[in-house]
Amino acid sequence: MDKKRSNPMEWLNQMVGEPYYFFHFLAFFSYFIVRSSASNVLSPQITQLLFYREIQAVLAFFMLIAYKMAREETWEAFIADTLFFGKIFLIALTLIMDYHLTLWYLVVFSVIYVLTQQPPYEELGSASKLTPLQLEALLTEGNTSRFWLVEFRASFSSSCRRASRCFPELSITYSNKNLSFGIVDLGLFPNAAEKFGISPGGSMGQLPTYILFENAIEVSRFPEFNFEATPTPPITKRLLARHFELDQHLLEYVNGK
The missing domain is CATH 3.40.30.10 (Glutaredoxin)
Incomplete structure (x- = not known):
């Protein structure tokens, strides 16, 4: 991937201002709220299994994004792949808690896909x-x-x-x-x-x-x-x-x- 990095404030502004990034952020952040609430209702065995699966998912996720960071040439492609992998792991984890929760996230990501799209790179260079x-x-x-x-x-x-x-x-x-x-x-x-x-x-x-x-x-x-x-x-x-x-x-x- 290109060694040039955009200004962190630019990415923060995009995450807040672009619906595509903002809704994805809310969807992923909601997992932590759901996870903390689920700990009170899940059995100890399920909670322990979920904890192990979360560790495995995080390790696999970071390995994949490290690979993509080395392979991808643009930030747009890297972010698209990162979000895709994040959705897969999040849905897999929710299956352990409750399949109704999985269906809810599938609906949420489908709505985001239909209503928003990833913004392209806006600069023209010399073109x-x-x-x-x-x-x-x-x-x-x-x-x-x-x-x-x-x-x-x-x-x-x-x-x-x-x-x-x-x-x-x-x-x-x-x-x-x-x-x-x-x-x-x-x-x-x-x-x-x-x-x-x-x-x-x-x-x-x-x-x-x-x-x-x-x-x-x-x-x-x-x-x-x-x-x-x-x-x-x-x-x-x-x-x-x-x-x-x-x-x-x-x-x-x-x-x-």
Whole structure:
């Protein structure tokens, strides 16, 4: 995961201000209230079993998040995985106490899933937010960058939210006079998906999609057209830089080619 850490106050503000984080915090915090109340009504055997299972769950949880912290490249993906594992362990623990409590938490997490969504990374880096018409104009005018790398995303896609930090950070590193970065939100302009050959949903969903244009002609994209519906690997900065040969483009610019 990226070594840069956000300001702790920024994350605190997000936890309080973003419904997605705030409701998850309340749901997990409620377990401690339920747990303290359950100690008065559960038998000593069940209480002891629950205590052992809680220790096992905490150890397993921290092992998993340590692994994810080393593997994940963005905070958005890390937080999404952490919350997912937390839900699994919490539901498993409530099964020991009472299955009615388990059903209650399942309903709560389902409501959170339906009513809220994880906020994406909001910074743009050196990328520009574009409408399809603006993108078409930039590509056809010919007086801008030779190359345009464009990310097609949508806020309703969990994959886009998990990878939302990668593209802006890549743009900061690789943007130059020959290579520009743009972002098109297909949630706002769904008709553009067909124009650029992107399937936004279903089993063939291809969001986010990245397309590299050279002098208004598409020369590469990721994920590539896939008619066998094989899974796409997780989006990372390393994967995108390698696929679009961004290091080579940067060297060519530095060397004046």
